[in-house]
Amino acid sequence: MTKKARALSAQSRRQFLKATAFGVAGAALGARPGLSAPKTMSIMHENSFIKTFDEYFQKTLIPAYEKLTGVKIKYELVSVGGLQTRVTTVAETGTGPDMTLNFFNWPFLYDEKYVDVGDIAEEAGKKNGGWHDAAKEAVVVNGKWKAIPFGNVGQLMNWRTDWFKEAGVEKFPETWDELLEAGIKLKANGHPFGFELGHGFGDNHGWLYPLLWSYGGREVEPDGKTVVIDSAETARAVDFARIFFQKTMLEDVLGWTDPNNNKAYLSGQISCTNNAESILWAAKRDFPEIAAATDQSLNPKGPTGQRFHILAPWSHSIFTHTGDQQAAKDFLRWLMEPPQVGGWYASADSYYAPFLHAFDDAPLWHVEPRNIPYRDSLATSHLPGWPAPVSRASSESVAKYVVVDMFAKACAGKSTKEVIADANAQLKQIYRPA
Amino acid sequence: MSAHSEPIPLQAPRRRLLPALRDWSEREEVFSWLMILPPMAFLVALVGYPFIYGIVLSLENRPVAQPGTFIGLGNFLADFRDPTFWQVVQNTFVYTAAATLLKMVGGLGLALVMNQAFRLKNLVRAVLLLPFIVPTVLSTIAWMWILDPSFSVINWLLVHGGLAERGPSWLGNPALAMTSLIVVNTWRGLPFYAITLLAGLQTIPPELYEAATIDGAGALDRFRYVTLPLLKPVVFIVTMFSLIFTFSDFQLVYVLTRGGPANATHLFATYAFDIAMSGGQFGLGASVALAMLPPLALLIVALALYLRRA
Numbered sequence: 001m002t003k004k005a006r007a008l009s010a011q012s013r014r015q016f017l018k019a020t021a022f023g024v025a026g027a028a029l030g031a032r033p034g035l036s037a038p039k040t041m042s043i044m045h046e047n048s049f050i051k052t053f054d055e056y057f058q059k060t061l062i063p064a065y066e067k068l069t070g071v072k073i074k075y076e077l078v079s080v081g082g083l084q085t086r087v088t089t090v091a092e093t094g095t096g097p098d099m100t101l102n103f104f105n106w107p108f109l110y111d112e113k114y115v116d117v118g119d120i121a122e123e124a125g126k127k128n129g130g131w132h133d134a135a136k137e138a139v140v141v142n143g144k145w146k147a148i149p150f151g152n153v154g155q156l157m158n159w160r161t162d163w164f165k166e167a168g169v170e171k172f173p174e175t176w177d178e179l180l181e182a183g184i185k186l187k188a189n190g191h192p193f194g195f196e197l198g199h200g201f202g203d204n205h206g207w208l209y210p211l212l213w214s215y216g217g218r219e220v221e222p223d224g225k226t227v228v229i230d231s232a233e234t235a236r237a238v239d240f241a242r243i244f245f246q247k248t249m250l251e252d253v254l255g256w257t258d259p260n261n262n263k264a265y266l267s268g269q270i271s272c273t274n275n276a277e278s279i280l281w282a283a284k285r286d287f288p289e290i291a292a293a294t295d296q297s298l299n300p301k302g303p304t305g306q307r308f309h310i311l312a313p314w315s316h317s318i319f320t321h322t323g324d325q326q327a328a329k330d331f332l333r334w335l336m337e338p339p340q341v342g343g344w345y346a347s348a349d350s351y352y353a354p355f356l357h358a359f360d361d362a363p364l365w366h367v368e369p370r371n372i373p374y375r376d377s378l379a380t381s382h383l384p385g386w387p388a389p390v391s392r393a394s395s396e397s398v399a400k401y402v403v404v405d406m407f408a409k410a411c412a413g414k415s416t417k418e419v420i421a422d423a424n425a426q427l428k429q430i431y432r433p434a
Numbered sequence: 435m436s437a438h439s440e441p442i443p444l445q446a447p448r449r450r451l452l453p454a455l456r457d458w459s460e461r462e463e464v465f466s467w468l469m470i471l472p473p474m475a476f477l478v479a480l481v482g483y484p485f486i487y488g489i490v491l492s493l494e495n496r497p498v499a500q501p502g503t504f505i506g507l508g509n510f511l512a513d514f515r516d517p518t519f520w521q522v523v524q525n526t527f528v529y530t531a532a533a534t535l536l537k538m539v540g541g542l543g544l545a546l547v548m549n550q551a552f553r554l555k556n557l558v559r560a561v562l563l564l565p566f567i568v569p570t571v572l573s574t575i576a577w578m579w580i581l582d583p584s585f586s587v588i589n590w591l592l593v594h595g596g597l598a599e600r601g602p603s604w605l606g607n608p609a610l611a612m613t614s615l616i617v618v619n620t621w622r623g624l625p626f627y628a629i630t631l632l633a634g635l636q637t638i639p640p641e642l643y644e645a646a647t648i649d650g651a652g653a654l655d656r657f658r659y660v661t662l663p664l665l666k667p668v669v670f671i672v673t674m675f676s677l678i679f680t681f682s683d684f685q686l687v688y689v690l691t692r693g694g695p696a697n698a699t700h701l702f703a704t705y706a707f708d709i710a711m712s713g714g715q716f717g718l719g720a721s722v723a724l725a726m727l728p729p730l731a732l733l734i735v736a737l738a739l740y741l742r743r744a
Contacts, residue, residue, distance in 0.1 A: 085711060091499040109714040113499040198606070199694035252583030254695035255606030264584045392497050392714060399713030400518060401697070408696040412608060422517055429515050 041328060042074035042097040043316070044090075046083040048348065049278055056347030065334060073331065090319060098322040099332065102315045105383055105398075107139045107146040108390040115318040115325050117332065118145040124336035129358030134381045138313035138355075141390075147315035148332055151345065151352025154374045154381065155206030155310050157300070158265060158279045159272040162293040163191045172297035176211065176240060179272075179300050183248030186271045193248040194270035197408040200258035204404045206310045207274035207299065209384050212237050212403060214302025219397060219427055224388035227431050229406075230424040236303065238407060238416045245411035254408055266290060274299070276312070277351055277371060298373050298380075311381040314352060353378060393431045402426050491720035498714035509721035519722065521697050522705045526726065528612065529701060530680045533619040537676055538669065540620065541627025546661075548628065549635045559632075566625040574689040577618050581605050581690070605691055608698035615699055618686055623679070627672055634668030635661070670741045674734055681730050702726040 048054045054077065062073045076097055078086050087106065090096035091113040107114060121139075125131045135149035157179075159172060167185040183193045196203040212218070216233035220226060245253070252260070261273040266287055273279070283291035301307045316335075318328040335341060338358065345354050346364045350371040354362070355378070365372055384403070385394030397403070406423040410416055458464055492509055496502030513519045548559055565573060580587050581604040589601025604614045638661065646656050684703035687693060693700030693708065700708075702722060710719025 088498055088711060088714075109497075110499045197695065199692035250583075250606075251603040252606040254608070255583060255603060255611055255691060257692055257694070260583055263582075267584055269584055396709065396713040396715055396718070399708045399711075399715075401694075405518075405696045408694070412696060425515075425517055429512055432512075 039070070040072040040074055041099070041322075041324075041331060042076050043099040043101070043331075044076045044078060044083065044086060044097045045101045046078050046103075047080050049080075049281070050348040050351050053344075053348040053351070056344060060347075061335065061340060061344065064340075065331065068334075069330075071327065071331065094319075094321040096321075097319070098328045099316060099318050101150075102139075102147050102313075102317055104312060105138075105390045105395055107315060107317060108141050109392075109395055110317070111141040111144075111146045113320050114146040115320055115322070115329070116144045116146065117148050117318060117329065120329055120333045120336060121145040121148050123333065124148065124341070124356070127358075128336070128338055128341065128356035129360075130356070132355045132357065132378045134311050134378045135313070135355035137383060137386075138311060139315050147317040148336060149355040150314040150316060151354050152374070152378060152381065153202075153276050153312045153314065153351065154353055154377050155202065155274050155276055155312065156296040156298065156373050156377065157272060158275050158294060158296055160191065160290075160293050161295050163189065163271045167191075172295065173300055176214065176244070176300045176302055180240070180244050180248065183244065183272065187248050191271035192250050192269075193244075193272045194253050194256070194261050194264045195245075195249065195274055196256040196258065196261050197245070197254045197404065197411055198256040198260075199401055199404070200256065200260075202310075202312060203256075203258050203261055203273070203275055204401075205384055205398070206276075206312075208241075208404055208407050209310055209382075209386075210299045210308035211241060211302070211407075213308040213382070213386070214299070214304060214306055215240070216302070216304045218387060219385055219394075219403065220388045220431055222387045222389075224391055224393070225431060225433070227424060227427045229427055230420050234406075234420055235416050238410045238419060241407045242410045242416070254412055277374065280368070280370065281351070294370075296370050296373055298377055307380055309377040309381040311383045313355070313383075350374060396430050397427060400426060400430070402430070488720045488724060491716050492724045494717045496715075496717035496720075498710075498716055502717060505717070509718050510725065512718060513721055513725060518697050518700070518705070519725075522700045522702060522722070523725075525612065525697075525699060526681060526701045527729075529616060529619070529683070529699075530677060532616045533623065533680050534673060534676050536616065536620040537623045537627045538673060540624050541631055541672075542665075542669075544624065544628035545631035545635055546657075548632050559629075562628060563625045565622050566629075570622060570685045571689060573622065574618065574686050577621075578690060581614050606695060608695050611691055611695060611699050615686060615690060618690070619680060619683060622686070623676055627676065630672045631665065631668060634665045638664045667741060670737055674737050677733055677737075678730065681726060 045054070045057070054075070058075050062075060066072050074097075083101065083103070084106070086096075087100055087102070087110060090100070091110045094113075102110075121131070122145075131149065134152065139145055139147040139149050157172060163186060164170070164172070164182065167182060167189055169182045169185070173179040173182050186192065195207050197208075198204065212234065215237035217229070217231060217237050218233075219229050221228055252264075261270070261275055262279050262282065264270045265273050265275070265279050266283060268290065277296070280291060280294055280296060283294055299307050299309055316332060318325060318332065322328050335344070341354075341356070342359065342362070345352060345359060345362070349367045350364050353371075353374045354360075354364075360375060365375060383390055383394075384398045385391070388394060402423050406419045409419045409422070459468060491502070493504060493506060494502030495505045495508065544562070548555070548562070552558075579585065583603060583606055586601055586604060588604070589598075592598040592601045602610055605611045642660050642664075643656055646660050651659065682703050683701055684707065687699055687701055687704045688707070691699045693704050697705075702725065706719045706723035708719075709715050709722060713719070
């Protein structure tokens with residue numbers, strides 16, 4: 001044991017004694033929340049890309065809560081990419097951690113195994129200036145809050161300001177057509193674009209759904225039943241994607257999964273991609289020159305004059321199998337109080353764009369002003385399948401990569417008619433009446 | 435020593451019982467069952483139960499974390515109407531056929547070479563097994579680097595060797611992606627073939643070769659009339675195993691392409707996993723996984739019949 005470790009363990013012993021004393025005192029007074037709570041509870045998270053974020057939870061939030069209530073919180077970290085399998089197992093078997101982090105549409109997938117947390121969510125909204133609309137889209141299932149929204153890991157256009165400038169483009173293009181024009185020049189200069197068209201999780205959906213929507217295309221009507229992918233709007237979006245791919249990109253992108261565009265961008269092979277903040281974050285750490293010449297912008301507008309973004313929300317839920325649901329609720333309620341949630345958000349700078357309006361102008365946005373478009377993108381962010389509500393069918397469509405592959409096949413050379421017919425057949429099957 | 439005298443009456447019946455039990459258990463029909471029982475229990479628990487559960491799931495509309503409802507063959511009908519499903523079928527067959535054939539030919543060649551006497555033979559044999567020993571996920575990550583769109587070593591060599599301006603897109607081009615996967619699978623499965631066939635080769639009595647040589651048979655004839663016929667049973671067994679493993683491959687595809695580009699490399703197992711896990715449709719996922727059973731069973735029965743006839 002090093003000196004430091006010894007000091008720490010001595011400190012943690014002291015903390016433990018203190019916490020126990022507090023707990024006993026609390027129990028005696030009977031006024032603290034969670035007084036009849038179990039001594040330990042657990043919450044599952046996936047290893048965050050931002051190390052300080054996990055550390056803040058483990059070293060600041062957990063000890064603070066223990067000090068206050070005597071309840072020990074176990075922060076169970078799952079390796080990247082493994083959380084959904086874990087949540088599925090826990091939901092299926094009814095054993096395991098009490099609470100979990102969710103990505104994307106999980107509150108809809110596991111809703112029957114999640115506790116209604118509407119009371120906490122409403123209260124957190126009131127105390128923190130209200131929720132962004134996108135937050136509700138992410139977690140309200142059949143009128144019930146099945147999770148407490150946290151933040152959004154948005155996707156924006158990441159681009160090289162130096163190379164764009166070289167090609168005569170000073171500002172990031174406002175429309176897809178202008179972006180295509182810029183891309184042609186950049187590719188000619190040896191700086192192609194790279195947008196994922198393969199089977200990753202985020203970076204493909206991150207630009208393809210917004211592209212489809214901004215052209216007026218939709219998978220289904222808001223009723224969540226009528227398939228409308230076969231439209232002139234979709235056809236125009238597909239035609240655009242094919243040209244955009246051929247004239248600005250390399251064939252590689254068809255086989256890309258999520259890490260590929262980060263690597264290609266950071267090695268100076270591409271001049272523009274659609275990604276979360278991870279590129280800028282890693283560039284600042286490892287490639288300062290690239291970071292200095294990188295900016296992030298909102299997705300371009302389509303012919304409809306609108307722009308869209310993908311919603312990639314993080315939220316927290318309580319499993320129904322949890323022994324003491326009240327204790328879990330007490331913890332989440334405490335977490336969402338302004339001092340706690342504010343510190344939690346700030347620990348990752350603005351990587352997780354807060355869903356709470358009170359943080360719209362918080363200092364965390366000034367740490368990296370290039371992240372401000374992430375906040376601005378929330379108003380135009382939606383989950384795949386929009387404008388229909390999330391359903392089992394929309395999840396199946398995402399799992400089968402229907403929209404991604406429609407575009408990918410067109411880029412690989414199939415006709416627009418063919419790829420839309422394929423997508424239409426698949427969607428009709430997926431959205432068939434039960 | 436009265437304490438010793440007490441147990442005697444108790445031991446008396448046991449003495450009669452024990453030999454009887456031993457006699458009974460040593461009867462062949464009993465003993466064989468006793469020996470088979472533990473592995474049977476093991477199989478039932480770890481293979482039988484999940485398998486039956488899989489069949490039940492495939493007949494249900496069973497979203498994740500929700501109770502299922504019986505829908506008969508509904509999931510299978512849905513699969514048959516799904517164009518991607520048919521692409522998956524085609525991919526799996528191409529993948530299995532090509533990889534198995536390559537492994538068979540390559541493995542046989544390798545075994546023949548290994549069967550010769552040369553220096554460091556044992557070391558080479560041990561090294562040969564490496565691809566098979568290294569956990570697939572690890573070795574596939576190495577392949578990921580070899581085939582990486584941005585940092586492919588092959589492409590680096592091609593470009594720096596002045597052979598190409600930029601290398602091909604190994605995982606981005608649908609046909610090349612499938613080819614790459616077949617190559618990686620062959621690389622991984624080759625040692626299994628080679629070692630098994632090598633073991634088979636070593637059981638062939640040298641006298642047969644001597645006799646053939648005396649009869650005037652050349653190297654090719656010896657291979658055709660002695661080696662091949664005697665090796666056939668081993669070839670079939672190893673092919674059967676290989677077919678099963680290749681047909682139901684998962685890790686390789688999952689690490690390298692996740693089924694992309696545009697489903698060009700999706701196999702039964704990866705497609706089933708995506709539907710069940712990401713899509714939360716256990717029933718439909720199980721039906722895709724089970725759909726691989728009939729063709730696989732047919733292949734194996736055909737092989738077994740052929741083997742018996744031979």
